[in-house]
Amino acid sequence: MTTRAVVIGCGHFLPSRVVENAEFEATLDTNDEWIRTRSGIERRHFAAEGETTSTMATAAAQAALDDAGLAADDVDAIILATSTADLTFPSAATMVQAQLGMNRGYAFDIQAVCAGFIFALSNANALIVSGQAKRVMVIGAETFSNIMDWTDRSTCVLFGDGAGALLLEAQEGDGASADRGVLSTDLNSDGRHRDLLYVDGGVSTGTTGYLRMQGNQVFRHAVAKLAATATTAMERAGITAEEVDWIVPHQANIRIIQGTAKKLNLPMDRVVVTVQDHGNTSAASIPLALSVGRDRGQIKAGDMIVTEAIGGGLAWGAVVLRW
Numbered sequence: 666m667t668t669r670a671v672v673i674g675c676g677h678f679l680p681s682r683v684v685e686n687a688e689f690e691a692t693l694d695t696n697d698e699w700i701r702t703r704s705g706i707e708r709r710h711f712a713a714e715g716e717t718t719s720t721m722a723t724a725a726a727q728a729a730l731d732d733a734g735l736a737a738d739d740v741d742a743i744i745l746a747t748s749t750a751d752l753t754f755p756s757a758a759t760m761v762q763a764q765l766g767m768n769r770g771y772a773f774d775i776q777a778v779c780a781g782f783i784f785a786l787s788n789a790n791a792l793i794v795s796g797q798a799k800r801v802m803v804i805g806a807e808t809f810s811n812i813m814d815w816t817d818r819s820t821c822v823l824f825g826d827g828a829g830a831l832l833l834e835a836q837e838g839d840g841a842s843a844d845r846g847v848l849s850t851d852l853n854s855d856g857r858h859r860d861l862l863y864v865d866g867g868v869s870t871g872t873t874g875y876l877r878m879q880g881n882q883v884f885r886h887a888v889a890k891l892a893a894t895a896t897t898a899m900e901r902a903g904i905t906a907e908e909v910d911w912i913v914p915h916q917a918n919i920r921i922i923q924g925t926a927k928k929l930n931l932p933m934d935r936v937v938v939t940v941q942d943h944g945n946t947s948a949a950s951i952p953l954a955l956s957v958g959r960d961r962g963q964i965k966a967g968d969m970i971v972t973e974a975i976g977g978g979l980a981w982g983a984v985v986l987r988w
């Protein structure tokens with residue numbers, strides 16, 4: 666028997682304020698056509714006053730608990746992937762713990778920017794397979810609207826806010842790819858690429874700072890690294906592309922999503938795409954896409970899913986799981 670980390674609930678939260686591409690035309694030298702054709706983004710959600718990473722994460726986690734029919738105290742640990750925690754410390758995860766009314770266990774943040782959810786899911790899996798936790802809430806939540814330079818058209822039109830959550834539970838499997846749950850993971854980073862995507866503020870500057878990105882350089886790395894990490898994870902899981910029901914990629918750019926699917930020999934009708942409605946929500950994008958894909962009726966119990974993401978660091982990785 667093999668212990669597997671199986672998804673038993675999922676949920677998401679999107680702030681109610683929706684901003685269409687055309688709204689940026691009033692303040693920036695940009696237009697709907699450029700944003701749509703270069704990125705695939707049509708609209709994004711932005712947090713309103715009082716909505717923070719921790720409040721959105723709490724809403725997503727509560728939805729995942731409701732989906733599983735469990736209470737907060739049934740969970741052993743919360744891992745929250747975010748680069749936009751409410752405060753420098755404590756972790757946003759401990760704020761979620763309090764907001765959920767969870768009076769036991771432990772909570773911590775993981776920061777791997779847009780790849781954060783992949784890193785969080787992989788670490789949650791490690792806690793479960795090593796027997797350190799039976800149920801782990803894995804959340805991706807971001808308020809990138811707080812780190813946008815609204816005068817920089819090359820970045821501020823691309824990002825959005827939101828949160829998604831998966832509740833994982835230890836269950837026994839046979840050790841084969843027919844098992845439900847996380848089947849394999851692959852994590853990578855290369856700190857030499859720091860300047861391609863970073864925030865120019867933090868504790869060392871005494872400011873929050875703004876996101877800076879050399880978009881076309883990140884693009885160059887993205888397709889090759891995403892296809893490579895997904896292939897490695899599939900090999901580790903002992904599966905081929907034909908067995909994959911859904912790729913659920915990080916939602917940064919439709920052209921990266923299409924290029925990666927092509928490299929993996931998977932048609933676009935087996936890819937969950939939400940970038941048009943959410944923009945790039947960094948660590949929230951994959952759990953949002955998983956939850957929306959499930960609600961749309963695309964993702965069903967037993968489906969084989971490959972998730973992959975890349976972001977600042979650079980950091981990138983993939984997880985193969987059977988839903």
Ligand code: UT7
Binds near residue numbers: 818822883884
């Ligand atoms: O999630 C973390 C990882 N991040 C990503 O995966 C993002 C990866 N990169 C991308 O998605 C794309 O590179 C972008 C969407 C950011 C940009 O697309 P691109 O095709 O690589 O365009 P570019 O950066 O090479 O810019 C092309 C032109 C430039 O003008 P010139 O120099 O050719 O005259 C830009 O100044 O487009 C211009 N431009 C804009 N024009 C209208 C940049 N932003 C805008 C804009 N509206 N908002």
